Amino acid sequence: MKHVKAQPDHKMLEWSSKFEALADNAVNSRLRQFYQAGAVSAQASIDSVQLLAMDVETTGLDAQADSVVSIGVMPFTLQRIYCGNSLYWVIKPASELNEKSVTFHHITHAEISDAPTFEQVLTPLLEAMAGKVMVVHYRNIERAFLDQAVRRHLGEGLEFPVIDTMQLEARLHRQKRGWFARLMGRSQPSIRLADSRARLGLPAYHAHHALTDALATAELLQAQVATYYSASTPVGELWN
Template sequence: MKDAKPIPPQQMLDWCAKFKALAAKTRHAPLRKYYQAGVVAAQTPIDQVQFLAMDVETTGLNAQTHSIVSIGLMPFTLKRIQCGQARYWVLKPTSELSEKSVTFHHITHTEILNAPTFQEVLNPLLDAMEGKVIVVHYRNIERAFLGQATLRLLKEGLEFPVIDTMQLEARIHRQKLGWFARLMRRSQASIRLADSRARYNLPAYHAHHALTDALATAELLQAQIATLHCPSTPVGTLWN
């Protein structure tokens, strides 16, 4: 199944135009610099795109009341993962670590004691994101938490194009399952990161470390594109 249901050009999100509009109205120099750097056009073939896999670990699941505790970044293309340019930060969260969150991501109170704040890593984070299409597994976490953290700091959110490997996997399995099976409420395959990777024979990694999960997400997108799409597929058919 190669690009079974392509998105018409008129339905692709125009992030180029959006970035120009955001650059014109932002009041903050770091955000202006990020938006002015721009992003590739929606029609750009995916094999010509610079990606940045991203994962954030948090103190909970509600971006309004919880906060980021670590960020992992892994730049890559469809041909190469650039491990030497990876970035990883443990942050001092604005909300308390709970016993449940420590069990989940294994970041302890001792590790965050002298950790930088989100404000201290925002500029290098934006520098790493410049000109790249962000890749995540479940965009509601990264978008919501980065947007809320920037809003708290600057009174202005952060917007960026995202390819969601979880969404791509869900799209695949909806097509495979078919309307009759959905009507009969047959269970769908798990689209969690580890389970999705296993279907492409990718190795199992220890979960919930931001940098490891960023690497895992980069590898998953490479496998999804190699298996299910063509190198000439416009990036705008995959991003949100």
């Protein structure tokens, strides 16, 4: 039984035309090439598109002041996850590691001493992203930090559509709670990655490793679509 209501057609974001404009306006050749690869139509069914799960670990939560310290990407479709084509980078951050961030992602000063800079991994990252729909759990991290990192190195930002599995969970539970639960002040269930996976019967993974979290996010979207949507759902109803 499907629980999540589709968004009306007029709310669908059509990224294909936006990418054409971004390609025309991009100054840097790498960004221009990324946008020229195009974006899928908002009307395309989710089972027909190439997806790329992504997770970014950072030195903090402020995209303006903090930096990317690792990136993991995992290509997949609704039918299959291509673990053999995954990519993972530890990156020398532009800002200092701090004790709190190290306790989360366990990346130490020794690991970043010989790590590449963000600029050095940008080309293969953009190549991996080109033509695919990004899938993340909490888009405010991945999209904001990548945009800021690209701005620091290239002088212009990076825009791309994302399916946010956290937002899909929030949408589901907001609808399921109903007006009476909201009136009574009942709290919403946790929509963190591990808790969202557990509700759908997915196994627990060690958190805060970029590649593992990318895999966890890919599996979560597959389960969400199978449980709450359908394979024919237009991608425009899911992305931002």
